[in-house]
Amino acid sequence: MSTSLEIGILGLPNVGKTTLFNALTKAGVETNNCLYSTVEPNVGMVDVPDERLDRLAEMYHPKKITPTSIRFVDIAGLGKGASTGAGLGNKFLSHIRQVDAVVQVVRCFSDENVMHVEGNINPTNDMEILNMELCLADLESLEKRLERTRKLLKGGDKKPLAEIEVLNRLIEMLGNAQPVRKAGLNNDEIDLVKDMNLLTLKPVLYVANIDEKDAADPSGGPLFQAVQEWAASEGAEAIAVCAKLEAEISELPSEESASFLQELGIAEPGLNKLIKAGYRLLDLISFLTAGTPEVRAWTIRRGTKAQQAAGKIHSDIERGFIRAEIVAYSDLMACGSFNGAKDKGLVRLEGKEYIMKDGDVTHFRFNV
DSSP, X not given: OOTTOEEEEEOSTTSSHHHHHHHHHOOOOOOOSSTXXXXXXXXXXXXXXXXHXXXXXXXXXXXXXXXXXXXXXXXXXXXXXGGGXXXXXXXXHHHHHTOSEEEEEEEEOOOTTSOOTTSSOOHHHHHHHHHXXXXXXXXXXXXXXXXXXXXXXXXTOOTHHHHHHHHHHHHHHHHTTOOGXXXXXXXXXXXXXXXXXXXXXXXXXXXXXXXXXXXXXXXXXXXHHHHHHHHHHTTOEEEEEOHHHHHHHHTSOHHHHHHHHHHHTOSSOXXXXXXXXXXXXXXXEEEEEESSSOEEEEEEETTOBHHHHHHHHOHHXXXXXXXXXXXXXXXXXXXXXXXXXHHTTOXXXXXXXXXXXXXXXXXXXXXX
């Protein structure tokens, strides 16, 4: 897996997407109180917070600490009728098709200086609008695909039968405003429609953009609860973030931001929660390498085998893979040193078929 995996930030206009993007990336993109202040997508790389790197650095005193990162994309706001070309319409939808997962920002803050595209603050209504537009766009794509596939069947080819069954099922769901990700497709069925980049098949994280007064309250207020209920109905995750406050905090030096958060009674920056949730959304884990030159986190998909993980560092290491020398991060910390872990038999030699685990501190043995 390369760092090209992307999470798209989307929502209705004026929900705070670009403010959140700026807080994440410190990109300084201009925000305006108008319907389509974002036209072309803004893209930025964001480091994934990982306190394990700091602990390893205390142990190894490296010259360099390198966290892993995720690419975030700030996509133009969607309005009613986008699926039929209204607003930025098809251009907006094409940008969403290119990302791997979606963070949907839902407005849960009041500000008379920031107009609401629907005239009032109603998270459920906003989510219904966006869901409907994405469902309608997917419905159109699937109906066209079904028409082409049926022509193959008429030609005597029986192979499309399985695809037609899946297409009909998904078309019925989308017609009832149910996203494809709720269909419970198995891997074979997903493969049949994978090339379509269906908008409603992408994993989604809901982010309630709340008022500053609610930032220290874990419940986030009644508007956030509506977002939580919607997310729960899809088996998705919802978190509350005050984008305006996070943007202010992101501009402070680290020591000042820590004391500022403490004064507000906030245990962890909302951005950290968002980035970590995005990492989970993409089903990613990190393995770690540690030594005097560098302590580093490496991103892999959950389920990646040791030899493929070695390729994240260098293709030669993957090609000449012999063994992976691995100790669990928790065991390493408990023992106080690598040699201490080795003495207790906690350092393992694993082969190329070993499934990597999050937090594996790894040294690859290879020969080319």
